[in-house]
Amino acid sequence: MSLLSAAGLAALSQPEPALAQEAERPLTPACEGHATATPRQTEGPYFTPASPQRADLRSDGDGTLLVLSGFVLTRQCRPIPGALLDFWHADTSGQYDNRGFRFRGHLFADQQGRYQLVTRAPGLYTGRTRHLYVKVRSGGQSPVLTTQLYFPDEPGNRRDGLFDQKLLMNLRPAEGGQLGRFDFVLAG
Template sequence: MSKSRITRRRAMGLVAVTATGGAFVDWSSFSIARPAQAERLISGAGVCSIMPETTEGPYYFDPKLERREISEGKPGMVLNLRIQVTDSACVPIPGARVDIWHCDADGVYSGYPRQPGGLDTSGQAFLRGTQFADGEGVASFVTIFPGWYPGRTPHIHFKAFPNQQQVLTGQLFFDDDLTKLIYQTVAPYSTRGIEGATFNDRDGIAREAGPAALAQTVREGIALDAALVVSVAA
């Protein structure tokens, strides 16, 4: 079955073992089904509406790294992320550039001093990268599920460039129950737990972005697949 067509039936059959190797966890409730409005959209990954612009947030820089795998060996749950860029008429935009960046499992960003724990990551570029969309407007990345830092719900920053003159800056988010499950059962997140963490209902940026910024997710073996349709006024 094509990865661009993850069906709800398939999602309902996916289960996962916790990091401790104990009881099985039913991940089926974390398959967020929202019908796409065009044949060529990633199934269930969003609706055809203009993605709201959100704050760029801290820690953006362009490392000029065109790469699909961006983790650089950082520990965490593997996240296969697809971002599909379309215009306002739901038509995919081949060749669109997508930049993403996010923190590691401990809430640390690359490339900046004064990170959690007093870390200085200046000169590093983990969890950053650029991809150009394929013929269906899809840019694909392999990364890890982001950790948390105080005051923000878990998120991934992105910039979508439908052409050389325009850019949409946004953030994508995850279902709160899914995030809590990962943080409580999957290493290394489980060593921190969720005490002190912020989730979508307490994050003003996530609330402002709304449902259109919530990624479609499904467990795929030991990894998590996530997808988001980003519609821009190109």
């Protein structure tokens, strides 16, 4: 059973991909009681507020399927149930949808702080390496973490001035796409 169906994060408009079914529920991450906060990065010029609630950002078109999952945690390694994660990224040709919500959406972590996103790997555009944007908030009036997640082994990582190795997703190939893992640690 996939994390999507087990956690009930969102009703998907498209059938759950076999790749998501293959994704294992992430185990509670190893932690020594004090984790380093996820680094902040710029939101760039393409953020659009009020994205639709959905855990599946796929739309028509080609591109490598990506199933990203992980936890949202405090610095004391405690899960943050119900944390809001708002994702957006370029389409497979490197273009952003600035009029609608293609490759944009938000979801909530489950009661164990787990999340899962289904999307397609973004394309490249001038000056940037392949990346996803995300805003993470624990709830209420808490500070928002805005950051970017990067793909390992991308040639553009060396040239991108914003690239931060601490924000690399752990990716592995799977039938039909890639499975990714990233745990967010909120500072406060």
